[in-house]
Amino acid sequence: MAGRLLANLIVMGGSVVGRAMLQAYRQAIVNANKTGVAQEAIHGIQRASKAMTEQEARQILGISEQSTWEEIIQKYDRMFEKNAKNGSFYLQAKVHRAKECLEAVYKSPM
Incomplete structure (x- = not known):
């Protein structure tokens, strides 16, 4: 009985933490788009891959x-x-x- 209770607690806790991490990731993407960090990162990648002179x-x-x-x-x-x-x-x-x-x-x- 105690093992089953402990397993349920771990599964529920894991799902709560997983949802929180997913929500935080989504918010980070929204914030990056608002501040222009995402576009700056993409621009930096494009600049690094320029052709040889x-x-x-x-x-x-x-x-x-x-x-x-x-x-x-x-x-x-x-x-x-x-x-x-x-x-x-x-x-x-x-x-x-x-x-x-x-x-x-x-x-x-x-």
Whole structure:
């Protein structure tokens, strides 16, 4: 009898706490929307995911503005293979993104 009573008390207490947490979460979302914190957080995420600049791409590949597309491809191939064998996936991805950025610059009609 005492065990059943204790179990009912725990279940009821858990449901009360759960409802209170859900209500607090909903209120926090409403408050964030009112103060603009939610939009600021979204804006910060969008700003962090901006595309790579041409200058950053050139720095990653170690090339100058006078480099030809063939030189860029040679540098890219060499750096990509080095990172594929014993480098990191992060660096390999940065090298790939740098080539994509410069490809848009070199392949666009001028």
